[in-house]
Amino acid sequence: MTIRVGLAAILGMVLLAGGAVAAQERGRVTDLPLPRFVSLKSSEGNVRRGPGLSHRIDWVFKRRNMPLQITAEYGHWRRVQDRDGAGGWMHYSLLSGVRTVLVEAEDVALYRSPSAESRIMARAERGVIARLGECNPDWCRIVAQGQKGWVPKAVLWGVSPDDLRQ
Structure with a gap:
């Protein structure tokens, strides 16, 4: 009997651990999955060092509809990266849920x-x-x-x- 209980307990822990690994991280603001893909809504989008207008602009994305990956959320800001891993923080209004x-x-x-x-x-x-x-x-x-x-x-x-x- 103790062997069965022990095996059941081990199996339960394995299933719980597997479920925790399989559960996808969700954004604190939107409750949408992270990471996720979006696209650049406009023909230009400032990429900032941090989430806010007071942070320096590191560069500007200049291809409308360019696919980007959101990796974090903070208020109205989304941390994004392009296919090369370059990125930073963009205001959510510059992004679209349209998948490209x-x-x-x-x-x-x-x-x-x-x-x-x-x-x-x-x-x-x-x-x-x-x-x-x-x-x-x-x-x-x-x-x-x-x-x-x-x-x-x-x-x-x-x-x-x-x-x-x-």
Whole structure:
């Protein structure tokens, strides 16, 4: 009997520990998952050293719809980073929940369906920003400059490997 109770207690601790690891961190302000992807709403966005107007501007992001990753929240400020890990604090009004991605491979085919065996509808060059659509475990549907198609998730920045979207 004690062996069963001991095994049950150990199993319970393992499940609790696994649940704690699996639980995703949430933002203190929005209660949304952290990290998460967003996009730059405007054509320019100041990136500050800290969360507030009194902090120095380190640089300015200048690509409208550029995907960014939010890693922290403080009041109306969000700590963001780009695909290179460069970032800082931006006011939330400069960010949009519209999901976009950045094509990271040199010449990416956009397929009619989520299969490399399907017809190629268009091609995208490295650095193209596209609107993110549906995603399955390996593929995402994107729209870039009026062209639509499915691309392997691995060639995109702005989507997590475990992102599933309908």
